[in-house]
Amino acid sequence: MINPIIVVAYAVHPDLKSSEAIVNKNWLDVSATKGNRLLVLSAFHNYRFKGEEIQLVKKLKTSAALYKISKKKKGIDKFVYSVVNKIFKIVFSSNQTLHNIVWIKKQSRILAKTITNKDVVWSRILPIMSLAPVLNVYAKKPFPFIVNVNDPIHVNSFKKNNLNSEQKLFLSTKNKAQAWTFPSSKLADKMANNYNLDRARCFVIPHAMRELANLYKRDIKKQHINVLYTGTFYKSAFTDEFKKSLIAFNKLECAKVVNFTFVLSQFDEESVIWLKESIPNGTLKFKLERVEVLELVKKADCMFVVDSILHSELLKGKLIEALSFGVPVFAVTYQDSIMDKVVKAYGSVSAYQDIEDDILNKMKLFVANVNNEAWLGTFYNQRINALDKISEDYIANATNLITTFAYQRFYKVQQETIQSPIQLNWP
Missing domain, CATH: 3.40.50.2000 (Glycogen Phosphorylase B;)
Known part of the structure; x- marks a missing residue:
């Protein structure tokens, strides 16, 4: 029951x-x-x-x-x-x-x-x-x-x-x-x-997302790469190293095929200036309705997710949202953070804020790989394992296990048979 x-x-x-x-x-x-x-x-x-x-x-x-x-x-x-x-x-x-x-x-x-x-x-x-x-x-x-x-x-x-x-x-x-x-x-x-x-x-219990019938699949004949960021502009996450890397990347020849879009829900004037200086040709959108944001995610070839040093324990809802669409992720984070752990399991890219030029070098590598059939094939296979760990069935089963555990522990029903769902410890 x-x-x-x-x-x-x-x-x-x-x-x-x-x-x-x-x-x-x-x-x-x-x-x-x-x-x-x-x-x-x-x-x-x-x-x-x-x-x-x-x-x-x-x-x-x-x-x-x-x-x-x-x-x-x-x-x-x-x-x-x-x-x-x-x-x-x-x-x-x-x-x-x-x-x-x-x-x-x-x-x-x-x-x-x-x-x-x-x-x-x-x-x-x-x-x-x-x-x-x-x-x-x-x-x-x-x-x-x-x-x-x-x-x-x-x-x-x-x-x-x-x-x-x-x-x-x-x-x-x-x-x-x-x-x-x-x-x-x-x-x-x-x-x-x-x-x-x-x-x-x-x-x-990881954040839940509804499953989609059709996950992202890259059309390798397409040259342009749509990179999308959605959510809050965290000043502690958008660091000088990140800004330096974006400026340097946008001066490269390979950057001409990349379309950056930032959809901001919380921001200030300084945030807008930061982005315009970092990505002069980027597109900025503000406070869109959720249905509009999801339509942009469907069209994305890569989701930017950005970590602050203060967020190393957190699993961001925006990261799970990207995973649920099957979109490649470029995580700007720190080694051994929860974001780093999940993105690696998902087969995507983690670049580290505290290592000089790591963001820049991995952005160049990602652009070089995004139309590579071997890289895409590895990504498609690897993401399946990560998606299993945030699937609807997994979330619902975990919810039911913990609900039953709480009920039985409170009422001490058949106390000797109460099982703690200790396996629920990922990520």
Whole structure:
């Protein structure tokens, strides 16, 4: 029997357009279509997922209205909201915004009324407040729950003797949650070490993506190479070495066949200047709808994915998205990072930010190989093994194993037969 799952995830696409929201929606889609019964409590709507069908259960009108006002830059309603928010924080000594408190209280009531002794709850963070309704209800009547963590929680400011409010909230799951899931083993290691979690109950589930019937196949008669980057411009990732390599590459004869397109979701004026100086003939696009981005991915011959030195434990959703289309990947990263590990397993190229001219030399080599039948044949064969590890069946099976483990561990059903899915530790 597959236990019904209640998912508390503030960020779910299309209510929110963040990368976190897209990652969560992909996991929900895969889990639902593989047989799971899901109730989802998200930012502005609550849904039931039944296979390919999504049913609206409830609109959170007040939460949606407050969120919209809170994001305004000016206006009378924004001014009133700001004043009320400040008063609220002072009176109740709260670190949460008015909008957050309203959402947490509403979803806490809904969860308390809905949950049964057959359900397992998954809280998917970030944002960390996805945990709050779960912990509120748990305090009154405990139940099995699992915490999914896609990104570290203020890892750069982590001090065991001086945790901030979000870190304290996560730490409170230590003796309550039955399991924690992460998209990479390195992130699981770091979070388990920081918060003294039971590493044997920290499992890895890579980001989910829907499978495509037709994967990328290069037309070797085509001369031009479409290189695509999508997502946030991370200043810590777009380094001087990367810029120097792009400038040098674009002066070469082989660069004339390469079309660079950068689709930016988060950026500033400095980011635009950086790209225009690095790739004068590149195409810049801003804040496209997701369906438009996916159409560009379908036409790409190579996906740029770029790592910061601060991201070595992370598995980027954009990387999994590229893999799901079967597109060759050029990773600008660091040795032994999670991105490096996955891209190598996938049969594509990792170039290292901290080795002089490594990016430039590997870009030249990639352009030389992209129409080489032997190189393409090796890539096509190698990518199959990597895709098996992020397949819909793999993600759904891992989800079910951990859900069953959490339920049995909580209720101590046939305790002597409970099996921990310890094999779930890739990448």
